[in-house]
Amino acid sequence: MAEDVRFKVSIDGIPVDVAPGTTILNAARLIGGDVVPPAMCYYSKLEGSGGKCRTCLVKVSKGSEKDPRPMPKLVASCRTTVMDGMEVQSITSAEVLEARKGVVEMLLINHPLDCPICDQAGECHLQDLSYEHGLADTRYEFERRTFDKIDIGDKIQLHMTRCILCYRCVFVADQLTPQRVHGILGRGDAAEISTYIAKAVDNEFSGNMIDVCPVGALTDKTFRFKNRVWFTKPVEAHRDCPTCSGKVTLWYKGEDVLRVTARKDTYGEAEAFICNTCRFENKATSDWIIEGPRVVKRTSVISSNHYEQLNPPPVVKKNLTLQAANKEQFERIERLLP
Numbered sequence: 001m002a003e004d005v006r007f008k009v010s011i012d013g014i015p016v017d018v019a020p021g022t023t024i025l026n027a028a029r030l031i032g033g034d035v036v037p038p039a040m041c042y043y044s045k046l047e048g049s050g051g052k053c054r055t056c057l058v059k060v061s062k063g064s065e066k067d068p069r070p071m072p073k074l075v076a077s078c079r080t081t082v083m084d085g086m087e088v089q090s091i092t093s094a095e096v097l098e099a100r101k102g103v104v105e106m107l108l109i110n111h112p113l114d115c116p117i118c119d120q121a122g123e124c125h126l127q128d129l130s131y132e133h134g135l136a137d138t139r140y141e142f143e144r145r146t147f148d149k150i151d152i153g154d155k156i157q158l159h160m161t162r163c164i165l166c167y168r169c170v171f172v173a174d175q176l177t178p179q180r181v182h183g184i185l186g187r188g189d190a191a192e193i194s195t196y197i198a199k200a201v202d203n204e205f206s207g208n209m210i211d212v213c214p215v216g217a218l219t220d221k222t223f224r225f226k227n228r229v230w231f232t233k234p235v236e237a238h239r240d241c242p243t244c245s246g247k248v249t250l251w252y253k254g255e256d257v258l259r260v261t262a263r264k265d266t267y268g269e270a271e272a273f274i275c276n277t278c279r280f281e282n283k284a285t286s287d288w289i290i291e292g293p294r295v296v297k298r299t300s301v302i303s304s305n306h307y308e309q310l311n312p313p314p315v316v317k318k319n320l321t322l323q324a325a326n327k328e329q330f331e332r333i334e335r336l337l338p
């Protein structure tokens with residue numbers, strides 16, 4: 001197909017022109033705002049992600065200009081590509097909103113009421129979804145499945161009870177690390193994230209699993225229970241890192257950097273993946289060149305902590321000693337990083 005071909009699509013009556021092959025979800029993201037369906041498993045930087053959680057369901061009320069019949073069922077917008085003339089309903093369809101409620105209810109069937117003590121609270125997509133679409137009660141009468149917490153490596157803790165089996169962390173391991181030692185074992189209600197024979201997930205990009213996890217199932221052990229995210233101040237900073245982009249968000253409490261994460265966009269996705277050295281080993285302001293406050297959405301609980309100016313101490317650049325150990329790994333990562 002010629003490169004300049006564009007498809008005209010409308011989502012909740014808002015027109016948008018997109019390239020053939022674009023998914024409905026990404027077309028909606030071009031429009032932005034409330035029409036964008038929630039996405040708990042799709043992650044634009046992870047190839048093959050999506051199609052697992054069904055939170056992104058939409059109604060295709062007109063298939064295309066050539067075949068205007070509506071699609072008979074709601075479709076996963078992260079997996080359905082647009083056709084020319086397609087008309088989609090997201091928040092304007094009562095059926096879609098009802099289905100989202102059902103999906104949230106399903107995701108919460110086995111989910112614990114942990115928000116008051118969960119590190120993800122305040123930046124958790126499941127928490128947001130529950131507020132938007134959740135029921136106050138549960139109709140579930142059976143005992144919830146529970147798991148013991150597992151340390152996977154010395155920096156990451158897996159709290160499987162909170163996992164929604166979105167597969168994002170598995171894609172991170174597959175696509176960013178040289179060797180995948182964890183995955184989803186079992187099927188149906190026996191499915192769980194697990195390492196093979198209690199192997200540690202330990203490689204230079206494994207920390208990105210924490211950032212892609214949409215819930216509090218994979219947490220940063222160096223930050224666990226240190227603070228609530230809304231009491232911390234996100235600040236953009238970078239360092240000259242030989243392994244990753246070195247562009248991060250530092251989360252301050254007073255003068256202390258409590259955690260380091262990738263910079264997240266409006267959909268909670270990392271703008272660029274970062275290495276474990278940046279994430280776990282550089283928690284002094286002097287390790288970084290401070291750029292300024294990270295702008296977060298005004299609607300986010302994090303932005304309740306107002307601050308406009310920072311006076312960082314003079315920057316002392318760290319002597320970088322990390323060597324590019326695995327050429328093949330870095331080449332693969334380079335292809336994935338923007």
Ligand code: SF4
Nearest residue numbers: 114115118124215216
């Ligand atoms: S993962 Fe999200 S919804 Fe679940 S307990 Fe943590 S903050 Fe609450």
Ligand code: SF4
Nearest residue numbers: 163164166167169213
């Ligand atoms: S641990 Fe987190 S990222 Fe991995 S499958 Fe579960 S919810 Fe998804």
Ligand code: FES
Nearest residue numbers: 051052053054078
């Ligand atoms: S985001 Fe589409 S199915 Fe999960």
